[in-house]
Amino acid sequence: MPTIEFYGMRGEERDAMEKRVRALLAEEDFREECVFVTAADSRVVDWQGVSRPFVRVSTRSEQRAGRFRSLLRHTCDLEIVRIDFQPMAATGAPDEEK
Known part of the structure; x- marks a missing residue:
């Protein structure tokens, strides 16, 4: 799940940037x-x-990092962070009542 965060922007400026980013991602299959x-x-x-x-x-x-670079390089200063995501593991003992 790519996470897109906005730093150093306030209110309307941040909202406008989000709108531009969303427009640039509109045709991407991972949007x-x-x-x-x-x-x-x-x-x-x-x-x-x-x-x-x-x-x-x-x-x-x-x-995807490369795709974000291509799409956003003319829109904003961009920081790309590669992450290792670990989804929450299901809990429950194997001997639980069924």
């Missing part, structure tokens, strides 16, 4: 697997205090 994270407003600045907003995409797939 339904994507999740969008819009947490509280954040501020991202460099050493000199200059604003440096960016989009972070976390994905397990090198192929």
Whole structure:
């Protein structure tokens, strides 16, 4: 599940960026697997205090990472994180009543 997060953007700016990203992903076969994270407003600045907003995409797939690079490189500063996702294991002892 690719996770798309927005940093250094507030309110309408963040909403507009999400809308642009969604439009760019509209034709991708993996779009339904994507999740969008819009947490509280954040501020991202460099050493000199200059604003440096960016989009972070976390994905397990090198192929999808490359596709995100191609799609978003002209839209925003982009950080790609390769992740190892472990789905929650089912619980239950093998000797439970059936």
